[in-house]
Amino acid sequence: MRHFLGGKRRQFVQPTILCALLLLSFVGCKAGSTDDHAGAKVVTAPAVVAAAAQVPDDALPAEKTGGFDGKQAYEYVAKQVSFGPRPSGSQAIAQAQDYITSQLSSFGCTVDTDAFYSDTPAGRLAMKNIVVKIPGERPGIILLTTHYDTKKLDNFVGADDAGSSTGVMLEMARLLCAKHDRYAVWIAFFDGEEAVRKDWHDPDNRYGSRQMAAKMATGGDLKKIKAMILADLVGGKALRIEREENSTKELVDLIWSTAKRLGYGEIFVDQTMPIDDDHLSFLSRGVPSADIIDLVNSAGYWHTPQDTMDKISAKNLGIVGYVIRESVKELQKK
Numbered sequence: 296m297r298h299f300l301g302g303k304r305r306q307f308v309q310p311t312i313l314c315a316l317l318l319l320s321f322v323g324c325k326a327g328s329t330d331d332h333a334g335a336k337v338v339t340a341p342a343v344v345a346a347a348a349q350v351p352d353d354a355l356p357a358e359k360t361g362g363f364d365g366k367q368a369y370e371y372v373a374k375q376v377s378f379g380p381r382p383s384g385s386q387a388i389a390q391a392q393d394y395i396t397s398q399l400s401s402f403g404c405t406v407d408t409d410a411f412y413s414d415t416p417a418g419r420l421a422m423k424n425i426v427v428k429i430p431g432e433r434p435g436i437i438l439l440t441t442h443y444d445t446k447k448l449d450n451f452v453g454a455d456d457a458g459s460s461t462g463v464m465l466e467m468a469r470l471l472c473a474k475h476d477r478y479a480v481w482i483a484f485f486d487g488e489e490a491v492r493k494d495w496h497d498p499d500n501r502y503g504s505r506q507m508a509a510k511m512a513t514g515g516d517l518k519k520i521k522a523m524i525l526a527d528l529v530g531g532k533a534l535r536i537e538r539e540e541n542s543t544k545e546l547v548d549l550i551w552s553t554a555k556r557l558g559y560g561e562i563f564v565d566q567t568m569p570i571d572d573d574h575l576s577f578l579s580r581g582v583p584s585a586d587i588i589d590l591v592n593s594a595g596y597w598h599t600p601q602d603t604m605d606k607i608s609a610k611n612l613g614i615v616g617y618v619i620r621e622s623v624k625e626l627q628k629k
Contacts, residue, residue: 365613
C-alpha cells in the first residue's frame with residue numbers, strides 16, 4: 296500500500312531516525328534507495344527472521360469480543376510467519392496457500408481458488424486468490440478482504456503486513472462459515488497486493504484485487520456487492536486506525552460508529568489519512584469500500600525485517616475482528 300503525505304503522492308518511508316539507529320546493527324535503510332527491481336538484494340540484518348513468537352498474554356476472552364478469538368487469530372499469524380518471507384510466486388507462499396485453504400476447509404467453508412498469472416517487473420508470476428463464499432437468503436454480497444503476500448525483501452516475514460489481517464479473516468471464516476444470513480458473505484484472500492519493485496507505481500501493485508474485481512465484473516457479481524471491507528496492518532500493539540480518505544464515507548461511518556458503540560473509539564479514531572490499497576480496485580468500479588489499516592504506528596517496522604511476532608497484539612486482533620463482525624451484522628440489516 297502507499298501513503299500520501301501532505302497532500303502529495305509519496306511512498307510512505309521509515310523515519311530518518313530509524314536509519315541512524317539501525318546502522319549500528321548493519322541494517323540498510325531503504326528510504327533513500329533507488330533500487331527498482333524485484334530481483335535485487337536488500338541489505339538486511341542477519342537472522343532477524345528467527346525472532347520467536349511471543350505468548351499472546353494480552354488476548355481478551357472470546358466472550359468479550361463477540362466470540363471472535365484474538366488468541367486463535369494470533370496463532371494463525373504465527374503459522375504464516377513460520378513459513379518465512381512469502382512474496383508472490385515463491386515456494387513459501389505456496390505453503391501459505393495450502394495452509395489457508397486447509398484451515399478454511401476444516402471450518403466447513405466453501406472455498407474457491409483463482410489461479411492466474413500476472414506480468415510484473417520481475418517477469419510473469421503465478422498468483423492465486425482464495426475466496427470463501429457463504430450463501431445468503433437474498434441477492435447481495437458483503438465482501439471481506441485481506442492480502443496474504445509479503446513484499447519481496449530479504450528476511451521480511453510480514454507478521455503485521457499481511458499476517459495480521461489474514462489471521463483476522465481466517466478467524467472470521469471460522470465464525471461465519473456455519474452461519475447463513477440475509478446476504479451472502481464472501482471472504483477473499485488476495486495474492487499480489489505488494490509492488491514487485493521497491494516503490495509503489497501503478498500498475499505494479501494490487502494484482503490479486505484487480506483480478507478479482509475484473510472477474511466479478513465480467514461474471515455479473517460485482518454489482519451485487521453491498522460493501523467491501525479491507526483489513527491490512529491491524530495487529531500492532533499501539534493500534535490507532537485512522538479513517539482512510541478514499542474510502543466510502545457512509546461505510547466508514549458505519550464501521551467507526553460500531554467501534555465507538557463497542558467502546559473502541561480510542562483505536563478507531565476520527566483523524567484521516569489517504570492510502571492506496573486493495574480497496575481501490577473495487578472503489579474504482581463503483582463498489583462501496585473501506586480500508587481498515589494502521590500505517591502510522593507500524594511505520595517503525597513496516598517493510599523491514601523487524602515486522603515480527605513480537606509486534607503483534609492478540610488483544611487488538613480480537614478487537615478489530617469484533618468490530619468487523621459487528622459491522623457485518625449492521626450491514627445485514629440494510
